[in-house]
Amino acid sequence: MTSEAASLRAYLVDDELLAIERLQRMLAAFPEIEIAGTATDPAEAVATLNDSHSKPIDVLFLDIQMPGLNGFELLSRLNVQPFVIFTTAYDQHALRAFETNAIDYLLKPIEPEQLKRALHKLGRLRPVVKPDWQQNPALPQLLQELTASLREGHTTYPNRIASRVGERISFLPLDDVTHFIAQDKLTFAVVAGRRHCVDQTIVDLERRLDPAKFLRVHRSVLVNVDWIHEVNSWFAGKVVLTLKDVQHTQLTVARDRVRTLKDRLGI
Incomplete structure (x- = not known):
């Protein structure tokens, strides 16, 4: 990353504590990343991220498949859309995910090289992206469609x-x-x-x-x-x-x- 992208505040959301702990260990190798918080409860994450007294985050590491609220529902409830790096064991939502504010898509188990690539991509985009890019008026509707697709669809695997x-x-x-x-x-x-x-x-x-x-x-x-x-x-x-x-x-x-x-x- 460039020096312009130093001190990026990251927030991690995953219903699996072990997945969060592993990602934290991997992010420790990147001194420019400051972990602002973590949550295994999506509703708790929404409350924290929407708290007007909290300092804004720069990037959200977000699982998609979670009980209660899935990743797309979580995004739809945020007052301000951050950059997103999706982390999930399922890749069927990858292409649609990139239509949101996603920077990258990391398939679990996350590889160090995947993470490095995503952070470098974030470092390149963050200094030049216009603020209103994160306020796309079509985004709420897209997130609703993704949520409906996720809830109605059932992943099928070959036998x-x-x-x-x-x-x-x-x-x-x-x-x-x-x-x-x-x-x-x-x-x-x-x-x-x-x-x-x-x-x-x-x-x-x-x-x-x-x-x-x-x-x-x-x-x-x-x-x-x-x-x-x-x-x-x-x-x-x-x-x-x-x-x-x-x-x-x-x-x-x-x-x-x-x-x-x-x-x-x-x-």
Whole structure:
């Protein structure tokens, strides 16, 4: 960020306390960011942000899927619209989110490089954006539409995946896939220890599949959490998963993914 963008006041809203704590730790690496407050209750966040005695914030890190008020409803109740960086495990609202005052869209679990990119983008825009940009008269209607869409719609995820071998295409039930692994520029779905080539990258699969079921534990590995049998901590902080398959497959967890894995498994 430029010096002009120094001392940005940020407010964090997410109904998961662990997600807020993780984001706080990541933001600590950016001295230009001052965390003005956090909230796990969206209604509490609205009250705080609308308090006329409170100093305005510069950027709002906001989850979309929350009980009570979702992220779009929260925005619709703010007296002044701040810059927004959405943080969520679901990407189906990404394009519409950019039509609001969103600076960026960070898919959970947030990667350090994603966060750095978003903050740099904020640093570029903030000094030059006109004040009335944040008071778009069409914004309230858009937020109402987004809220209605979020409440009425139900995210659907595929229950099988295609595997191609030459001209032959077979379909694999995702419940049977223990994990996906990327190797030699190819991606494989593993079923009963056997690898099946799929036409999607690990990144594509992470965004397409149910995030409650499939978790990325390494840049080249996406695991089906239902198949995890054991989590073993080895020397030097190394964490290894053992799966329930016949082969008792072991998968190494990247250091920056350990916390997310433990949060997901509740350990």
